[in-house]
Amino acid sequence: MKEKTYVEDIDRNIYDFKDEEKDAYKIKAGLTPEIVEQLSKEKHDPAWMQTFRLESLQIYNNMPIPDWGPSIEGLNMDNIVTYVRPNTKMKAKWSDIPEDIKNTFERLGIPQAERKSLAGVGAQYDSELVYHNVRAEVAEKGVVYTDMESALNGEYADMVKKHFMKLVRPNDHKFAALHGAVWSGGSFVYVPPGVSVEIPLQSYFRLNAPGAGQFEHTLIIVDEGADLHFIEGCSAPKYNVANLHAGCVELYVGKNAKLRYSTIENWSKNMYNLNTKRATVAEGGTIEWVSGSFGSHVSYLYPMSILKGRGAKMEFTGVTFAGKGQNLDTGAKVVHAAPDTSSYMNTRSISKDGGISTFRSSVVVTKEAEQAKSAVSCQSLMLDSISRSDTIPAMDIRTRKANVGHEAQIGSISDDAVFYLMSRGMSEEDARACIVSGFADNVSKELPLEYAIEMNNLIRLEMKGSIG
Amino acid sequence: MEQRDEIMINALPSKTWHWLRMNETALSWKPDLALCQTMIEGGKPTEILKETAQKIETGAGSGADPLFRESEEEGYGILADQTNLGETVRVIIGNREEGSEGSLYIQAEKHADITVVETFPAGEMPAKRLAYRTRVHAEAESRVRLVQVFMQGEGTELLNDIGCVCEQDAHFEILQMVIGRGDLYNGIRTDLKGDGSDVQIAIGYLGQKKQLLDMNLVVNHLGKKTNSFIQVDGTLKDVAQKIFRGTIDFKNGSSESKGAETENVLLLGDDVVNKTIPVILCAEEDVEGSHGATIGELDEDTLFYFASRGICAEVAEEIMTKGKMEVLYRKIQDAATETLVEQQLAEVMEYDRA
Numbered sequence: 001m002k003e004k005t006y007v008e009d010i011d012r013n014i015y016d017f018k019d020e021e022k023d024a025y026k027i028k029a030g031l032t033p034e035i036v037e038q039l040s041k042e043k044h045d046p047a048w049m050q051t052f053r054l055e056s057l058q059i060y061n062n063m064p065i066p067d068w069g070p071s072i073e074g075l076n077m078d079n080i081v082t083y084v085r086p087n088t089k090m091k092a093k094w095s096d097i098p099e100d101i102k103n104t105f106e107r108l109g110i111p112q113a114e115r116k117s118l119a120g121v122g123a124q125y126d127s128e129l130v131y132h133n134v135r136a137e138v139a140e141k142g143v144v145y146t147d148m149e150s151a152l153n154g155e156y157a158d159m160v161k162k163h164f165m166k167l168v169r170p171n172d173h174k175f176a177a178l179h180g181a182v183w184s185g186g187s188f189v190y191v192p193p194g195v196s197v198e199i200p201l202q203s204y205f206r207l208n209a210p211g212a213g214q215f216e217h218t219l220i221i222v223d224e225g226a227d228l229h230f231i232e233g234c235s236a237p238k239y240n241v242a243n244l245h246a247g248c249v250e251l252y253v254g255k256n257a258k259l260r261y262s263t264i265e266n267w268s269k270n271m272y273n274l275n276t277k278r279a280t281v282a283e284g285g286t287i288e289w290v291s292g293s294f295g296s297h298v299s300y301l302y303p304m305s306i307l308k309g310r311g312a313k314m315e316f317t318g319v320t321f322a323g324k325g326q327n328l329d330t331g332a333k334v335v336h337a338a339p340d341t342s343s344y345m346n347t348r349s350i351s352k353d354g355g356i357s358t359f360r361s362s363v364v365v366t367k368e369a370e371q372a373k374s375a376v377s378c379q380s381l382m383l384d385s386i387s388r389s390d391t392i393p394a395m396d397i398r399t400r401k402a403n404v405g406h407e408a409q410i411g412s413i414s415d416d417a418v419f420y421l422m423s424r425g426m427s428e429e430d431a432r433a434c435i436v437s438g439f440a441d442n443v444s445k446e447l448p449l450e451y452a453i454e455m456n457n458l459i460r461l462e463m464k465g466s467i468g
Numbered sequence: 469m470e471q472r473d474e475i476m477i478n479a480l481p482s483k484t485w486h487w488l489r490m491n492e493t494a495l496s497w498k499p500d501l502a503l504c505q506t507m508i509e510g511g512k513p514t515e516i517l518k519e520t521a522q523k524i525e526t527g528a529g530s531g532a533d534p535l536f537r538e539s540e541e542e543g544y545g546i547l548a549d550q551t552n553l554g555e556t557v558r559v560i561i562g563n564r565e566e567g568s569e570g571s572l573y574i575q576a577e578k579h580a581d582i583t584v585v586e587t588f589p590a591g592e593m594p595a596k597r598l599a600y601r602t603r604v605h606a607e608a609e610s611r612v613r614l615v616q617v618f619m620q621g622e623g624t625e626l627l628n629d630i631g632c633v634c635e636q637d638a639h640f641e642i643l644q645m646v647i648g649r650g651d652l653y654n655g656i657r658t659d660l661k662g663d664g665s666d667v668q669i670a671i672g673y674l675g676q677k678k679q680l681l682d683m684n685l686v687v688n689h690l691g692k693k694t695n696s697f698i699q700v701d702g703t704l705k706d707v708a709q710k711i712f713r714g715t716i717d718f719k720n721g722s723s724e725s726k727g728a729e730t731e732n733v734l735l736l737g738d739d740v741v742n743k744t745i746p747v748i749l750c751a752e753e754d755v756e757g758s759h760g761a762t763i764g765e766l767d768e769d770t771l772f773y774f775a776s777r778g779i780c781a782e783v784a785e786e787i788m789t790k791g792k793m794e795v796l797y798r799k800i801q802d803a804a805t806e807t808l809v810e811q812q813l814a815e816v817m818e819y820d821r822a
Contacts, residue, residue, distance in 0.1 A: 068483035068491070362488055367739070385720060385753040392484050395763065397742040400735035403764040410718075410750045410757040 027083040029211065033057060036181050039083045043149060043184060048161065056170040056180025063174040070298045070327035070356070075242050075272045082182040084126035084209045090147055092133045101125050108235065110204050118231075120145045122203040124216055127184040138197060144190040145201055148217050151188035160188065163219055167250040167278045167306075175274040175300075179215050179248045186216035186247070191226040193254070200229040200262075205247070207236040207267075213244035220261075224254040224282075231262045235295065238268035242297075245271055251279035253287050255309065260288040262446070267295035269325050274300050283309030283338070290446045291318040293330050302360060304333035307341035307369075318347040319443040322355030322387070331360040331378075331393075336369035336402070345376045346442050351387035358390040363397075363404060370401040380410040381439055475499070475535070477528040477627070478655050478684035481715050482749055490711060490745050492531075493653065493682050495627070497567070497597055499534040504561055504568035504598060506544055511557035511584075514547035516573045521545075524603045526631035527655025527684050535569055535599040535627065543571035543601075548582035548610065556583040556802055561600055571601040576610035576638070583613040585805050588628075590621035590648070599627040606638035608662060613641045615800050619812050622677070624650035636662030636691070645797055646673035646702070647812050651680040658687050660694035660725075671700045672796035674789060674816060675708035676737075684713045685729075689722035689755070698729035701796065703789040704740040711743040716757055723754040731761040734792070736785050786817065 027039055036057050040050040065072065088098050094111050095102075105111060105123050114121040120134030122145070129147040138145070144156065151160050170180035187203045207214045222228050236243060245267060253259045259279070267273050273296040279287040289303045305314040316332040334343040349357040359378045380389040391408045413435050421431035479492035522540070526532070536543075546557055561570060576582055586602065598620070606612045612632075620626045626648070632640050646652055658667040667687055675681050687696040698714055716727035729746050746759040766785060774784035790813065797809040 068485065360484060362485065380750065382750060382753040382755075385723070385751070387753075388749075388751050390482060390747070390749045391759075392482055392745070392747050394484055394488050394490055394745040395743065395761065396488060396490075397733075397735065397744075397763050398740070400738060400740060400765045402735070403767070404762070406744075406746070406759070406761040408746070408748060408757075408759050410748050411755065412753045 024087045025085040026081055026209070029079050029081045031057070031077045031080070031082065031182070035082065039182060039184070042083065042085070044153065046153065046157070049152065053181050056177045059170045060174060060177035060181055063177055065174060066300070069300050069329045072272055072274070072298055075244060079211055079241070080244050081209065081212045082215065083184055084212050085128050086125045086130055088130050090129045091131055094131060097130055101130055104206060104208070105131070105204065108204065108206070113202065117199060118202050119197055119199045120201040122147060122187045124185045124203065124205045126207060126209050126212060127214065129185055134201070141195045142192040143195060143197055144188065146188050148186040148188050148219065156188060156190065159190065159221070160219065163221065163250060163252060165248070165250070167252070167280055168248050168276050172276070175246045176248065176276050179217070179246050179276065182213070183215045183217045183248065186218045189220040189228070189230065191222045191228050193223040194225045196227040197229070200231045202231040202233065205232070205234040207243055207245065210239040211241045211243065213246060216247045218247070218249040220250070220259065221252045222254055222257040222259045225256045226254065227258045229260040229262065233264050235266045236268045236271060239270050241270065243268070243271045244274070246274045249277035251287065253279055253281040253285040255282045256284040257282070258286040260290065262290040264292045265295055265301070269295065269297050271296045272298050277303040278306070279304070280306045280308055281312035281314065284311045285309060286313040289316045289318070289332065290443060291316070291330070292443050293318070293320040293328055296328060297325060299328040299330055301330045302333050305343065306335045306337060307343065308337050310338045311340045312338060313341065314343040316345040316347070317442050317446050319440045320347070320349040320357045322349070322351045322357035324353040324355060327356040329358040329360055333362045334364070334374065336365040336372040336374065338368060339370045339372070341369055342373040345378070347378045348439055348442055349380045349389060350383065350436070350439065351380070351389045352383035354386045356388040358392060361393045363395045365397045365399060365402045365404065367398045370399055372399070372402045374402070374404045376406045378408045381436070382410065382412050476531040477653060478682055478713065479529050479531070480684070480713050480745065480747065481686055481717060482747055484745065490713065490743055495653065497535060499537070501535055501538065501567040501569035501597070501599060503538050503542060504563060504570040504600065506570050507560040507562070508544060508546070509558040510555055511546040512549070512552055514545040514575055516543060516545040520605060521573045521603050524605060524631040524633050525657055525659070526601060526603065526629045527657040527686055528627060528629040528653065529655065532599065532627065532629055532655070536571055536601050539569055539571035539601070543573060545573040545575065546584065548574065548576040548580035548612070550577070550579065553581045556585060559584060559586045561586060561588050561598070563598055567597040569599040571603070574602065574604045574612060576604070576606045576612045578607045578609055580607070580610040583615065583802065585615040585617070585802055587617045587619070587805070587808070588626060588648070589619050596623070597625045599629070601629040604632035604640060606632060606634045606640050608636040608638060611639045613643070615802065615805060616642070616644045617805060617809055618644070618646045618648045618652055620648035620650040622649040625653070626650060627653040628655070630656040632658045632667070634658065634660050634662055634665035634667065637664040638662060639665070640667045642669045643796065643799060644671045645793065645809050646671065646681060647793070647809065647816050649677070649679065649816065652682065654681070654683045656685045658696070659690060660688065660696065661690045663691040664693045665691055666695035669698045670796055670799070671702070672793045673702035673710070674793065675702065675710050676705040676816070677708065678706070679708045681708070681710040683711065686715045687717065687727060689716070689718045689725040689727060692721070692723050692725065694722055694725040696727040700731045701792045703734040703736055703792065704742055705737040707739040708737060709741040713745050713747070714759070715747040715749065716759070717749040718752045718755045718757060720751040722752050725752070726756045728757070729759040733763045734788060735763065735765050736789070790817065
């Protein structure tokens with residue numbers, strides 16, 4: 001009898017460790033105006049932000065839960081703690097951070113990565129940043145990389161107020177409203193005109209508290225002609241209660257500027273990941289998204305790009321791996337709102353062991369976007385018949401002067417490809433392993449080497465079993 | 469004031485973002501429609517087995533059921549069996565009232581082979597609204613071809629709703645020519661229930677002026693080794709609007725099945741709206757599903773080719789529009805219908821220039 005080739009689950013042991021809870025402050029579970037007011041007070045918000053939070057809460061309460069995606073029935077906001085402040089203030093030296101928290105980030109390899117290959121690091125633990133640092137030579141160029149709270153209350157307050165949740169408005173969807181009400185932590189980045197940050201900045205988000213939510217806000221402004229690569233990583237230990245991540249990322253890419261935003265998302269399997277990411281791109285600017293979605297129980301994640309200026313470009317490269325107990329609904333959205341804009345989406349998804357992966361996308365080309373070009377390519381690999389893989393791509397084209405193409409494929413491992421590799425001396429098992437590993441190459445080759453290795457370790461596509 | 473009920477039709481089997489307005493279509497039609505005129509040439513009439521017919525789900529969906537109250541009781545039935553192998557049955561669906569409806573049930577017995585050509589002419593007294601439902605039960609190893617020619621007049625609305633169940637090794641083929649001047653809501657659902665069954669759907673359309681074309685195609689692969697192929701080719705001009713929903717759904721157990729859909733849209737109007745959502749749902753490992761879409765105006769190479777032969781862009785566009793349709797209507801395999809389509813196409817293309 002032919003034994004099925006077995007593809008291992010992602011090895012999550014390196015992420016699945018817990019610190020004892022020694023929080024300085026934990027707000028009570030649930031979501032009420034009183035809780036939001038209390039949170040705002042704890043964070044020393046300016047008055048406008050407190051009003052903004054309360055208005056967002058009202059919007060949240062009036063909006064329906066999405067009826068088109070994975071079920072989030074297991075998420076009860078009454079049980080979610082929206083603010084957990086760790087037992088430390090933000091530091092600029094790892095040695096100043098409490099031992100347990102520092103150990104957590106060391107096990108995740110963040111300080112090592114900072115030394116080797118990053119221009120700056122922000123590390124968030126539950127609801128607040130515990131570490132933030134940027135290399136002196138980068139800061140000297142005028143690059144601002146700080147936590148959101150410092151930016152909100154410091155010299156960049158006006159800039160934050162001007163941009164905060166203007167791209168993702170609270171009435172965009174229910175969880176954007178939730179974010180508006182209870183956001184905490186995250187990073188603010190400003191790259192001045194013409195400055196090229198040659199090595200990446202990274203923010204890492206770690207959620208340690210069981211039953212908690214993480215709602216970090218990332219605001220990045222890359223000014224005219226500037227260039228930045230920003231990396232975002234996230235993980236959490238697994239608990240038997242639901243955790244929630246409803247972060248928000250707003251990216252402003254200026255004229256002829258370029259921003260690459262890379263994410264390796266590896267939340268634990270009790271996590272509801274309802275994240276919102278959006279970029280607006282001015283004339284001649286470029287936004288590149290590189291996205292690996294591996295963790296979470298449920299994900300709703302579709303980075304959106306608004307190509308507002310003539311000649312603006314967007315590229316989205318993504319891989320999603322859905323294993324047992326996971327329902328990962330991922331993809332991307334793009335709006336071509338100016339002439340000569342172009343977009344390219346290239347995604348891969350793998351489903352196994354009962355996992356569900358859905359690729360969902362939208363390409364909107366407005367009447368103004370003459371000579372717009374868009375191409376979407378999505379490929380899905382099904383590794384067994386108890387899993388699911390769906391593709392739901394939508395296109396809305398409103399000008400004749402556009403060129404839009406779309407292709408999608410769903411299938412299993414090709415016998416022809418296995419035969420080809422075997423004819424070159426590989427065993428069948430190795431051939432299948434090679435094909436499955438190579439399937440995610442679109443993302444790994446777009447990441448800096450260290451992160452590509454991490455991603456490959458993460459996937460750990462080990463093939464077992466005799467081939468019959 | 470006329471009382472209207474809103475019904476939801478052409479729903480995607482798997483929803484997406486509501487802001488795209490693609491999940492379904494709301495129709496404000498008065499449900500109490502009169503029976504339409506139906507002329508059937510050829511074929512063996514049969515009594516409709518309601519239990520069988522009503523189990524066949526359609527592309528427009530159960531939301532459209534209230535529109536078919538009359539014809540559920542008094543619809544027509546055609547039987548294909550060993551005695552009329554290869555027969556072509558012609559059905560002309562005419563209008564009678566402000567709003568009309570009708571339905572046809574095609575029962576193809578084992579090994580039967582039938583072609584049914586349904587024509588929707590403009591008519592002298594066009595109904596504002598016409599709803600027509602065709603249900604097909606293709607038994608084992610039968611072959612059913614359904615050709616539909618839509619020629620409805622300007623200002624009219626037509627809901628065309630098809631449902632088909634294919635048993636083992638049954639073959640179902642649909643060829644639609646959308647060459648009318650009115651709006652069309654088009655739902656097609658095929659359940660490939662039997663192993664080895666297959667469906668081929670080819671649609672050619674020309675949308676112009678203020679026309680609306682709203683399509684929902686669903687193929688459910690239930691049996692093993694089932695095949696589906698959907699090809700939709702069309703041209704949009706002026707301020708025409710089109711939405712194409714195409715879903716290939718590989719259900720668990722449909723191993724070794726294949727499904728493919730392609731869509732090519734030629735955009736020739738500055739104010740056209742083209743919406744496309746080609747969906748593949750997959751709960752089976754050993755299947756192959758694919759879809760591809762190209763949307764846009766004629767590319768520079770094609771225009772250059774025509775220009776090098778002294779043909780201007782406007783004429784080139786006309787040639788390409790006509791060519792796309794001609795490739796399809798040559799497959800009708802019924803000389804009278806092909807001629808009818810050719811004439812109608814020439815007329816509507818002339819109408820566009822008017």
